[in-house]
Amino acid sequence: MLRIRPGARLYDPDDHPFLTRELRGYDPTMTPLEVLHAARGWWVLAEAAENEKFAVVVSRNTGLVVMAAAIERWEQDEEGRRAFAGRILPPGDPVHDRYVGQPDPTPNAVRSAVTYFTDEEFDSLPCRCGCGEPTRAPWRPGHDQRALHTLIRTDFDGSVAAFLDWYQARRPAPQNA
Template sequence: MLRIRPGARLYEPDDHPFLTRELRGYDPTMSPLEVLNAARGWWVLAEAAENEKFAVVVSRNTGLVVMAVAIERWEQDEQGRRAFAGRILPSGNPVHDRYVDQPDPTPNAVRSAVTYFSDDEFDNLPCRCGCGEPTRTQWRPGHDQRALHTLIRTDFDGSVAAFLDWYQAHHSETQTV
């Protein structure tokens, strides 16, 4: 899991197509969307960051978690910095309920704005293929293919061509301008 503790709020427009924002940093007067966009990036992070599924945003002033985010995808800019897209987790979500309005989950000695921390309850979720094996990502290695081919075998009589025909027919219907 990522812990993001932004600095002071700054007006710093960014018009990158993946992350358009007016502000970075944090202060309590910011809207939830402004906080999310400020927390999303751009950060100097190793590729391993892309294995993280959740982030919490911590106020430097209070030391409390102000937001929990489900990370949905990552992008890298031309300088090699990373940003994520995600959604704010509401009250009632287990990650939100565990962290929001609670103290910073990382030691106070950590000075970096972005750090990693482990939470076995959320870092070791079951693989999406249904095997039940724990994983830090959505899938155990190779299990995404296992799930796809199980779907093809079950719903398309094992025919990859039938699946592709179905996908093309339905994908073109959902395209928007």
């Protein structure tokens, strides 16, 4: 989950097609939609950020969560910064009800405006290998190989060569640049 603790509200128009906004930062007079747009980005984040499904916005003044959002899509700008598209989670949504109005879920020592934290109930998915273990990414570490070798064992009698021959015969022709 992302925790976003924006600075003071600033008029800073951005007309990027993915993130059109007039303001960045936060103050309590902003509408919920203004808070969402201001919190969405552009942020310097690793590609791993795109695994996040939720974001909470924390007021620097009060230290309380003022909004929760579901992250639905990510985009990267020409400078490598990331922004998300999403929707405000209303009262009655489990993420909203757990965080909005509550203290910052990250330690006070965290100075960055954007940081990650884990809430196992909302951040975990079952590993794609079928083991059932929770993970934030599609696979637990090493489990992608486990799934691949299970497939090779089941469908190709354990022969990596047979799998590669099958794949090469069906692989689309490479595109010439």
